[in-house]
Every structure is written in C-alpha cells, then in structure tokens.
Amino acid sequence: MAQKPSIPKGTRDFAPQEMMKRNHIFETVRRIFEHYAYLPIETPAMENLSSLLGKYGEEGDKLLFKILNSGDFSNGVDFAQDSKKLSTIISEKGLRYDLTVPFARFVVQHQNELTFPFKRYQIQPVWRADRPQKGRYREFFQCDVDVIGSTSLLNEAELLNIIDDVYKALNIRVVTKINNRKILAGIAETIGFPEKIVDITIAIDKIDKIGLEKVNEELSTKISAEAITKLQPILLMKGSFEEKIETLKTMLNNSEIGMSGIAEMAELFEYVADLKLYMPCELDLTLARGLNYYTGSIFEVKALDAVMGSICGGGRYDDLAGIFGLKNMSGVGVSFGADRIYDVMTELNLFPESSGVGSQILFVNFGRAETRVILPILKLLREKNIACELYPDTAKMQKQFNYANSNRIPYVAIIGEDEIKNNTITIKTMQNGQQEKMSVEQLTKLLSKL
Amino acid sequence: MAQKPSIPKGTRDFAPQEMMKRNHIFETVRRIFEHYAYLPIETPAMENLSSLLGKYGEEGDKLLFKILNSGDFSNGVDFAQDSKKLSTIISEKGLRYDLTVPFARFVVQHQNELTFPFKRYQIQPVWRADRPQKGRYREFFQCDVDVIGSTSLLNEAELLNIIDDVYKALNIRVVTKINNRKILAGIAETIGFPEKIVDITIAIDKIDKIGLEKVNEELSTKISAEAITKLQPILLMKGSFEEKIETLKTMLNNSEIGMSGIAEMAELFEYVADLKLYMPCELDLTLARGLNYYTGSIFEVKALDAVMGSICGGGRYDDLAGIFGLKNMSGVGVSFGADRIYDVMTELNLFPESSGVGSQILFVNFGRAETRVILPILKLLREKNIACELYPDTAKMQKQFNYANSNRIPYVAIIGEDEIKNNTITIKTMQNGQQEKMSVEQLTKLLSKL
Numbered sequence: 001m002a003q004k005p006s007i008p009k010g011t012r013d014f015a016p017q018e019m020m021k022r023n024h025i026f027e028t029v030r031r032i033f034e035h036y037a038y039l040p041i042e043t044p045a046m047e048n049l050s051s052l053l054g055k056y057g058e059e060g061d062k063l064l065f066k067i068l069n070s071g072d073f074s075n076g077v078d079f080a081q082d083s084k085k086l087s088t089i090i091s092e093k094g095l096r097y098d099l100t101v102p103f104a105r106f107v108v109q110h111q112n113e114l115t116f117p118f119k120r121y122q123i124q125p126v127w128r129a130d131r132p133q134k135g136r137y138r139e140f141f142q143c144d145v146d147v148i149g150s151t152s153l154l155n156e157a158e159l160l161n162i163i164d165d166v167y168k169a170l171n172i173r174v175v176t177k178i179n180n181r182k183i184l185a186g187i188a189e190t191i192g193f194p195e196k197i198v199d200i201t202i203a204i205d206k207i208d209k210i211g212l213e214k215v216n217e218e219l220s221t222k223i224s225a226e227a228i229t230k231l232q233p234i235l236l237m238k239g240s241f242e243e244k245i246e247t248l249k250t251m252l253n254n255s256e257i258g259m260s261g262i263a264e265m266a267e268l269f270e271y272v273a274d275l276k277l278y279m280p281c282e283l284d285l286t287l288a289r290g291l292n293y294y295t296g297s298i299f300e301v302k303a304l305d306a307v308m309g310s311i312c313g314g315g316r317y318d319d320l321a322g323i324f325g326l327k328n329m330s331g332v333g334v335s336f337g338a339d340r341i342y343d344v345m346t347e348l349n350l351f352p353e354s355s356g357v358g359s360q361i362l363f364v365n366f367g368r369a370e371t372r373v374i375l376p377i378l379k380l381l382r383e384k385n386i387a388c389e390l391y392p393d394t395a396k397m398q399k400q401f402n403y404a405n406s407n408r409i410p411y412v413a414i415i416g417e418d419e420i421k422n423n424t425i426t427i428k429t430m431q432n433g434q435q436e437k438m439s440v441e442q443l444t445k446l447l448s449k450l
Numbered sequence: 451m452a453q454k455p456s457i458p459k460g461t462r463d464f465a466p467q468e469m470m471k472r473n474h475i476f477e478t479v480r481r482i483f484e485h486y487a488y489l490p491i492e493t494p495a496m497e498n499l500s501s502l503l504g505k506y507g508e509e510g511d512k513l514l515f516k517i518l519n520s521g522d523f524s525n526g527v528d529f530a531q532d533s534k535k536l537s538t539i540i541s542e543k544g545l546r547y548d549l550t551v552p553f554a555r556f557v558v559q560h561q562n563e564l565t566f567p568f569k570r571y572q573i574q575p576v577w578r579a580d581r582p583q584k585g586r587y588r589e590f591f592q593c594d595v596d597v598i599g600s601t602s603l604l605n606e607a608e609l610l611n612i613i614d615d616v617y618k619a620l621n622i623r624v625v626t627k628i629n630n631r632k633i634l635a636g637i638a639e640t641i642g643f644p645e646k647i648v649d650i651t652i653a654i655d656k657i658d659k660i661g662l663e664k665v666n667e668e669l670s671t672k673i674s675a676e677a678i679t680k681l682q683p684i685l686l687m688k689g690s691f692e693e694k695i696e697t698l699k700t701m702l703n704n705s706e707i708g709m710s711g712i713a714e715m716a717e718l719f720e721y722v723a724d725l726k727l728y729m730p731c732e733l734d735l736t737l738a739r740g741l742n743y744y745t746g747s748i749f750e751v752k753a754l755d756a757v758m759g760s761i762c763g764g765g766r767y768d769d770l771a772g773i774f775g776l777k778n779m780s781g782v783g784v785s786f787g788a789d790r791i792y793d794v795m796t797e798l799n800l801f802p803e804s805s806g807v808g809s810q811i812l813f814v815n816f817g818r819a820e821t822r823v824i825l826p827i828l829k830l831l832r833e834k835n836i837a838c839e840l841y842p843d844t845a846k847m848q849k850q851f852n853y854a855n856s857n858r859i860p861y862v863a864i865i866g867e868d869e870i871k872n873n874t875i876t877i878k879t880m881q882n883g884q885q886e887k888m889s890v891e892q893l894t895k896l897l898s899k900l
Contacts, residue, residue: 003651004503004774004775005501005555005558005559005774005775006498006559007493007494007496007497007498007555007559008494008496008497008498008542011494011495012494013491013492013493013494013556013560014491014492014493015491015558015560015563015564016489016490016570018489018493018498019489019490019492020490022488034807034830034837035835035836035837035838036837036839037808037809037837037839039466039469039807039808039857040466040470040473040807041463041464041465041466042455042459042463042464042469043457043464044458044459044463044589045461045495045545045575045577045589046457046458046464046515046577046588046589047457047458048456048457049456051455051456051457062520062521063515063520065496065518066518067515067516067517067518067545068515068517068518068537068540068541069518070512070513070515071512071533072532072533073533073537074529074532074533074536075533076890079524079529082522082524083521083522083523083524083525086524087523089520091518092458093458095495095517101576105455105457106463108455109455109457109463110463110465110700113465114465115852115853115856115857117842117843117853119839120466120563124884125495126624127495127496129520134886138496139495139496141575143806147842150842150843151843152842152843152844154815154821154840154842155842158840158842163827165832170592200568271821271825274821274822274825274826275825275829276463305858324454325454325455333890357484357489357490357602358487358488365604371604371721371724372582372724375724375725379725382485382486382615385481385485386485387484387485387486387487388485389485389486389487389569390604390608392567392600392602392604392605393567393600393601393602394602399557402565403565406565407489407565436670439788
C-alpha cells in the first residue's frame, strides 16, 4: 500500500541546515540589491507558452516544462501529429525558464504604472528540463538585477559594483570577464562574414571548453579559411587592457559597429577604474554567451578557487521588450545563480558557523504544574525576540536532552519542584555541561547577548 | 509581430509596492515561527504525480496542474482513452497542491536525518486549477507550520499562540474556531451512522454557507430522519464553553471516541486559559474542514472586520505520513494563507505607510566630472546600509526630479561645479522643497536616522 517516497529527478528538498545556508546567500544578495535601489518584483511560475516559445532558441523550447491543460484536454484533439505540435494543442502554459523574458513581459504589460529607468530585482526559481549534472538542476533559483530604459554605461558599471559587493560579502574570490557584442559584430564584419556573427560567437564561446583547434574545426564549416586565419589574432590576443584596445582599434578601424563597441568598452573600464573594485575585471574577447538577445556589454563571473561554470552572467539587450511590442527600451542586467554559489561555498567551506535559526533554549517538560510556570516565561522571551521552546511531551530527561543536542540548542532550562519553590531556573550550558541557577531577568540578559 | 503580453488567468504579477506589503506579511510570519523554534524547509514545486493523486479527494485530483512529460511524450501512446487516464500516461509530475502532503513525503524520505518531534515551517507557493474568484487564485502562497512526532496537546496550544501572535502583529482582529474530529466521530456514532462521518462532517462544514435547512436536506440523502433529528441539538448548540462541554458529555456518554475528543478539547482550553491570548478562541461544533486526513483538533481563523473565507486553518492528523509508509507519527499544523491576509489588510487599510525599500537619496547626474565625485560617496553610504543611487543618464533636471518623486525618494543630492569646488553637497528635501548645503559626514548622519 505505502508508496516509497521520491521527488522528480533534478529537483531537491532543502532541509533546515541547507535552508539556513541558502537564506544567507539570498539575504546577502537582496541586501546589496537594495543598497543600489533596485526594487523587488515577482512574476507567476506559469507563463503563457506563447510568451516563452521561441525566446530561448530551438533547444530552449525543448527544455520548457509544459503544463497539461485542465479538464477534458483531449476532447476533439487530433492525435495523429508529432509530440511537438501536439504539445501546443494540449498545453497552453509553461513554467518560466528564466527571469529575463518574464521581466520583459512584465515591463511591457505594466509600462504605464512604471517609472523609467526601472530598476528591478527578482529572486525566484526557474525550471528547465535539462539533463541533471553537477551544478545543473531542473529547478534552481536565479537572482536577477536589471535596469531598463537607460542606455548609460553607468548602469553596466553599477552592475559590476554589485557583483563585486556580492562576492566580497560571500567571501568568494572571483574574476569578472567582460566583452561587448558590438566588438564581436565588428570582428565578424571585418573578416567578411557579418551574417555569421551568431555562429562565430557560439564557436568562440566554446574555446574554454573544447580548445582552439576544435573551435577552428567548427568554424571551417561556417566561414572561409581566409576568414579563420584573419580571426586567429583575436582568439589568441594577450596583453594589458590598453594593448588589447589598441590592437582592436587597428583591426576594426573600418567597422562602425566594432569601433562603437570599443568606445563602450573603454568608457566602461574608465568607470571601473573609478570604482576601485575589490575583485578583478578583465576584457575577454572569447566571452560570447549563448543567448541571442544580448547586443552590447556582456559579463560572466567565474570563481577562482572552484571548478564550476559561471556563477553570474548577463549583459545589455537593446530590444528585449521589443518582442512584446515595446520598442526603444534598452536594458542591462545580470543573473546570480544561487545554486551554483551554494555549491561553490559548500566546496570551499565558506558558510559561517552560526546557523542563526532554531531555539536558543529548550525548557524541559516535567508535566502540567511545571508547564503552567514555563508558558509565561516563554512568552516573555519571545517578546524579546528570543527563540525558545518547551519540549511538548513529558518524555524521559535523556530524550529531551538528546533533542537539544541534535538541534544544537545551546541552553536547556530545568524548572522542577525546587525551582518553582525558589522562583528560579536551572540553566545547563550544553557545550560544557555546566549548570547555574538564575532568575528570569538574568536568563533574558544571557540570551539577549547571543 | 509583437505579442500582446498577458499571464495565465488566476495568476498575478507583483509590482514593487505590492512586494513590499507581501514581504511585510512573510517577514512577520517567519519571525514568529522562528520565535517558536520551527525550522525552515523547502520542497520542489514539482512532485511525482503518484505522491499527489488521491490525497485531496476526487475533486482535488482534477485541480492538480500536471506537467507534460519531456521529449517525445506521445510516442507509442494509445490515445483512445479518456483525458483522465491519458493524463497519467503523458504526465508523471504535478505542481504541489498544498504544503502538507509534500511535508509528509519529506518527513518519510528524510526520516533518518531528522530529530523528532520535528517542528518545521514552510513558506512557498502552491497551485490549484480552481475557478478564480475573490480571494482565490491559481497560484498562491501558504505559510505552514507543523510539528510531527508528538501527541501532546501543548503543540495545539502552541499553534494557537502562534496564530495569536501573527494576527496581533499584523493588526488583524480575528476569532479562532476550534473543534475536534473525535467529537464529530462520536456524534456520528451516537446518532447511529458511524460510517457516515465524512458525509456528516462535510454537510456540517457547509452550515455557514448554505444554512441549516439545506444542510438537513443534504443529510436526508445520507442518514435517517431519526438521526437528523438527533443531530439538531448539536447543530444549534449555544452557551458558554463549559455548558457546551457538559451537553456533549451527556450526549456522547456511550461513545469512547467522542469522550476522548471531549477530554482533548477540555485540556486544550485549559492551556488556552494559561496562555492569556489576545484574540478569542471558541469551540465551534459546526467546524468540520473538508480534508480527510484530520483526526483530532481542527482550527479555522476568521477575520472579524472583513468578508473573507478562513485566513488560517489546520488540525491534527494521526496518519498523514502513513500514506508514505511511516506509521505512528502524529502531526498537527496550521496554514496561513498569505494572499487572503494580503487582501484583508488591503481592504482594512492595515499596511504600514513606510515602504522600507527603495532609495533614500538620488544623486543628480550632470556628467562625467560630477560622476567621478559622486561614485565614492555612494560607496560610503552603501557601506553604512543606506540605499542610494545616481541617476544613470545626464537627463534634464526636471526628468531626474520626476524620477525621485515617482519613486518616493525622500532626498535629492545635487553636486555641480560649485559643490565640487567647495567640497559640499546640496540636499533637497522632496517633501517640502527645502535645500541645504552639507558635508558628506552630515549627509551620512541625516540618512542614518531614517
């Protein structure tokens, strides 16, 4: 009869100890977003499939979780079609795949209620039917911060500042890689294949994963050998930021879009110098990022001390809201991957010791008479924001103490006949086993210090 | 080309102003749960359908949102079946319908890592394909608090205490109605239809909605006229708590389960008297609650000043974890409906004025030279936990001031040529238009007071 319980693959339960650590990440990120005056929004888990399909490429469409229509969904449906077509007939809604497309939809839908530039943050789970593997889940949390309605590069600088603050606060050493899609477009133009920019950037994007040789091999199916040769200096370019910019200026001299990307990059790095960031930022021409909607600056953050894909990324998109009918709204944003940050922090043992949640004190339960004395004390402590509890059953002392130990409760209070008579409380410090008698006032003082 | 954006019916976007109010509710509830030492957990949005189906009755099964299997889901499927059967073939996962069944599944799955009694809270959205109407959404948040592994009625008392704290903190006047399923079982037994307890409780549950006459009419299809006559005094019983208990004791004298329910009720009200609650609790024999899994105490909270269904409810379930194979684990819990609480607070205008999020000060942007002076000041303020921002574009002054007004930013800082020369900042108080020159230190002091 009884089912062996399990959860869908790629999803996870979070037990209290994990929740406390995750909340540490969410609270840090939220606090910093708010310091920079980004405002919170939330969107529904389900979006209309028409809002999602076609926004993440063909591969993305396949990874969308689709919701079966309610009621008699199969009535009158012609089932002699392939799964892809059929799914759009028996399903009208899907789970959100990221927070960017819902944000674009939100901005267009609520444009008359918003003040632009609109700075929003959003911390919610997203779902992708990806093959589960290290650092990749089917349900995971994104922490997105975007500004829409401003073309100023100060926004990019602000996002780099936020990235710096977040990883400094979390104690993770990172490097932020920066590129500009306009430079990539300029390169594509210069080597004579402007229409192949997507193929070229996707190929460049893989250089870290599959190496230069394989990237050249892939490119050979897309562009001419001459173009590949022209591209090599770019792929291999080293040197200081200034040296790279000079090389690019020379090479992209005849490309308007390329020169505009270089100017943006130079301006952004001026701001970065002003900001005196804690962590390094570097120009990385091999950074392309897969998503099609980026049009300007692009960012990616890597942890220096852990083997993990990017733990934050984003960029500027000049026409994201355009797909929902709102033109000329440039946006820029980054997304922090809470689950990867969690995995990195676990690997590097970076979580603070103190859990911050759970009882500070457990009152032993001897029975009805003692309970009547304890209840008002609990009330008093809670009014002082002290987390405390009474063991609910009159179980054996050993069992009650085990409960305190397992839950890492630092103090146990004993109120028995003697204590009631003398109007006192015996407090046992669990770490060293020491016992001390004290008044309610003394106890309140002791626990307020924690 | 452009799509007119919309979201699925029964779902909502939350704009910043709504988010701030919602967060006020969530933070209040969370703080109080933690005062009582409940520990946070989270479970995935998707559960295996096998964990959900059959747990909420036939009607509940229909209201589950089912996820279409990924990939080529229709391959080899015989479509000559009704929608209900078909859905279990092309869908293996569903969105969670409440937090109680996932909690039971969690407890069984992780039983070896948990210490019992296990006190957990969980604040997450749930999804139901219900017909949307006032106070009823297809995506809504529940705030659940449960203890499992203890039969003590002190747990029930603690939950009543939590209910009292929450509504006191939110400033909502409520009454908590209390009943016990064992008393209802005793009544069913006494009137001679013990096997009809579910029908009887469901009928009683409707008394507020459809009235006594219709309830009697419904009952007449389930039980004899004699039994209905025997039941009337119960349905109409008035008087003090003690009077009701005495009437019940007399009437259920021969029912073991009934007398056990009466004893539990009497003990619980003894604790309630000890707790000196702020809001009233009352015995209400017409309270039944629809869900099948309750076996002991049941609770329901109603707002006194607003027309709204219950804004909190719950009870004891002796065998919830049993459906997943873990026997003898009694649990008790309540669920706060955040969305209904939000609606009540909006109706009664109970949200505090201060939003608590957004900039405390906006710095006007005159251009590059001024920006270089402003960036280090922003850094300093943020290090003091002061939310602040620089307008990203060098737009007209009027536009920048409009931004401050629309976003209710209390101060605007002006740093132009003069201010740079004199190493000062001009601060405009938006509420009264007054301007004052001050140093960075003075500004920090001013904003730290907010």
